[in-house]
Amino acid sequence: MRELISVPAALVTILTFLSCAKVQYMGDDEASQGDVESVLATQPKTEDQAKETTIEPEEPKEPQSAKTPQDSPTDESSDRLFPNCGTNDGPIVADIYEVPEGSESLPDFSSLTPVTRVCLQDINIPARNFSEGFPGKEQLVEWFAIRAYAQLDAPVDGDYEISINSDDGAKVYLDDSLVIDNDGLHEPITKVEQVFLEAGSHELIIEYYQGPRLEIALQLGWTLPGEEINQWIAPKFFKPPTVTP
Ligand SMILES: [Ca+2]
Numbered sequence: 001m002r003e004l005i006s007v008p009a010a011l012v013t014i015l016t017f018l019s020c021a022k023v024q025y026m027g028d029d030e031a032s033q034g035d036v037e038s039v040l041a042t043q044p045k046t047e048d049q050a051k052e053t054t055i056e057p058e059e060p061k062e063p064q065s066a067k068t069p070q071d072s073p074t075d076e077s078s079d080r081l082f083p084n085c086g087t088n089d090g091p092i093v094a095d096i097y098e099v100p101e102g103s104e105s106l107p108d109f110s111s112l113t114p115v116t117r118v119c120l121q122d123i124n125i126p127a128r129n130f131s132e133g134f135p136g137k138e139q140l141v142e143w144f145a146i147r148a149y150a151q152l153d154a155p156v157d158g159d160y161e162i163s164i165n166s167d168d169g170a171k172v173y174l175d176d177s178l179v180i181d182n183d184g185l186h187e188p189i190t191k192v193e194q195v196f197l198e199a200g201s202h203e204l205i206i207e208y209y210q211g212p213r214l215e216i217a218l219q220l221g222w223t224l225p226g227e228e229i230n231q232w233i234a235p236k237f238f239k240p241p242t243v244t245p
Pocket of ligand 1: 130167168186210211212213214215216
């Protein structure tokens with residue numbers, strides 16, 4: 001008789017324990033899910049990936065795993081020339097625009113809204129077939145424009161020969177002054193202008209557009225005072241712009 005009583009008592013004890021364990025687990029589960037959601041809220045994600053992070057109550061043995069963000073956060077770089085603009089990918093900030101087919105010169109940038117913003121280490125895209133597009137963004141093949149902003153560091157006082165090679169049109173501004181006008185619908189053409197620069201930083205704006213097919217090119221160069229070799233300006237001479245629109 002004693003055994004008949006003690007067996008149900010043991011069952012009750014076990015059931016009570018399991019019930020508490022379940023409540024405890026559900027509490028952890030909700031907390032974990034909240035943690036994950038707060039982490040993911042700061043990261044780009046797709047709907048599918050968001051679903052993947054949902055904790056499955058059927059697998060209570062590994063609630064901790066839910067706290068680990070998914071191994072493959074969404075990569076938005078597919079629609080960018082360079083990802084992580086403003087961090088490790090270059091001081092030059094460049095806005096990309098679409099321009100109407102048939103454009104024979106640079107657009108009026110003030111009337112346009114950028115499609116996206118990218119960053120560059122330098123302005124050195126040698127002439128290439130248009131079908132290759134711009135580095136990292138094959139879609140940029142025709143009828144687009146770029147307005148790029150940076151500071152250019154002049155190492156010494158003196159007369160610089162600034163050069164721009166572009167296909168199609170481009171303009172170079174330093175400290176709000178137009179320095180080179182290479183605008184128009186044309187094959188790769190290099191224009192050179194002599195400019196006196198004091199040593200130090202100068203606000204640089206490059207405007208560029210690519211019209212139809214054939215070729216793409218955009219390179220910014222200089223000949224330093226007292227030297228004779230024109231070289232494409234190295235990344236170390238660029239700094240982030242002080243102001244961007
Ligand atoms: Ca072209």
